[in-house]
Amino acid sequence: MTDESIPVLFRGSGLKRRGGLWGECLAEFLGTFVLISFGDGVVAMAVAALPGSGRTEGPTTFFLGAGDWLLITWGWAFAVVFGVYIAGGVSGAHLNPAITLAFAIRRKFAWVKVLPYMLSQLVGAFVGAALVLLVYISAINAFDAASKGTKVNGHTLASFSIFATFPAPYFHGNMWWPLIDQIVGTMFLVLIVVAVIDLRNTAVQSNLGPLIIGFAVAAIGISFGANAGYAINPARDLGPRLLAWAAGWGNLAVPGDGDWFSGYMWVPTLGPLIGGIVGVLVYDLFIGDVLNARKMRLAVDRGGHRAERVTTDGRPPGPDTLEADGYGARAGRPPGPDTPETGGR
Numbered sequence: 001m002t003d004e005s006i007p008v009l010f011r012g013s014g015l016k017r018r019g020g021l022w023g024e025c026l027a028e029f030l031g032t033f034v035l036i037s038f039g040d041g042v043v044a045m046a047v048a049a050l051p052g053s054g055r056t057e058g059p060t061t062f063f064l065g066a067g068d069w070l071l072i073t074w075g076w077a078f079a080v081v082f083g084v085y086i087a088g089g090v091s092g093a094h095l096n097p098a099i100t101l102a103f104a105i106r107r108k109f110a111w112v113k114v115l116p117y118m119l120s121q122l123v124g125a126f127v128g129a130a131l132v133l134l135v136y137i138s139a140i141n142a143f144d145a146a147s148k149g150t151k152v153n154g155h156t157l158a159s160f161s162i163f164a165t166f167p168a169p170y171f172h173g174n175m176w177w178p179l180i181d182q183i184v185g186t187m188f189l190v191l192i193v194v195a196v197i198d199l200r201n202t203a204v205q206s207n208l209g210p211l212i213i214g215f216a217v218a219a220i221g222i223s224f225g226a227n228a229g230y231a232i233n234p235a236r237d238l239g240p241r242l243l244a245w246a247a248g249w250g251n252l253a254v255p256g257d258g259d260w261f262s263g264y265m266w267v268p269t270l271g272p273l274i275g276g277i278v279g280v281l282v283y284d285l286f287i288g289d290v291l292n293a294r295k296m297r298l299a300v301d302r303g304g305h306r307a308e309r310v311t312t313d314g315r316p317p318g319p320d321t322l323e324a325d326g327y328g329a330r331a332g333r334p335p336g337p338d339t340p341e342t343g344g345r
């Protein structure tokens with residue numbers, strides 16, 4: 001459908017303003033809202049709705065086997081894909097403060113946009129979590145009522161996991177290992193994101209970028225998810241965490257106190273920000289600089305046409321020496337609506 005055939009929904013003085021930063025923030029809000037709605041929604045399904053609806057062995061029975069984890073990991077992958085598809089054409093679909101910060105440091109993303117993007121992501125995550133609570137409140141209450149063990153205002157740690165993350169018991173309250181876990185997980189996320197969108201590299205076409213990013217989130221969840229719930233996104237954890245705190249989960253949410261951890265909320269907030277910076281720096285050091293070096297070896301004649309590559313061994317251009325057409329010809333093009341900067345859990 002062409003853009004000419006789609007009428008403007010709301011006309012007025014604010015329409016032009018929505019074409020700039022304000023519109024990008026709206027896109028970040030909606031994309032993150034979709035991300036959390038589907039992401040927290042799949043956890044609500046696994047933890048409370050399926051057991052409560054009689055589809056498991058009992059009203060509080062979930063995660064009988066390792067394979068059950070795939071429901072959540074692939075649910076989050078789909079959440080990322082759809083969130084990025086929705087917002088990508090307007091804002092680049094960061095949907096993650098770690099992505100925004102990394103792109104400001106190494107991808108010339110305007111620093112003036114960093115805080116507005118992050119705030120939009122946080123609010124979108126909060127509202128997405130609120131929608132999940134609205135839809136699943138009956139299932140959550142039934143699950144908590146049937147559950148035994150420690151409760152805060154009638155709520156359990158298991159139901160809190162629908163909204164935010166906490167470390168595994170085997171860390172015995174040590175925060176450094178979960179912090180490392182979050183740094184590593186987000187490093188891989190950003191590393192893959194910048195590889196996928198790098199047109200100098202073997203980048204995918206822009207319409208497939210969101211799908212590959214979703215695969216990356218699934219891979220991180222499958223490989224690194226159990227230690228600390230693979231938040232890998234400060235907005236993904238903090239927004240729903242604040243919603244859970246307001247909705248009655250109390251100190252389980254803020255500051256993040258449980259039977260074997262305390263004051264945990266700073267870990268999934270700070271860790272991904274560090275990991276995002278590490279990820280983009282690692283990519284640029286090992287891959288980006290190599291691609292730039294190869295680009296510098298291209299000779300261009302005075303007429304602006306690309307000439308024969310200057311090589312030390314006389315090899316013709318090939319896939320291992322940066323082709324003179326295809327993605328290589330578009331190298332260095334700044335990110336835009338057709339090249340999503342893109343997403344993350």
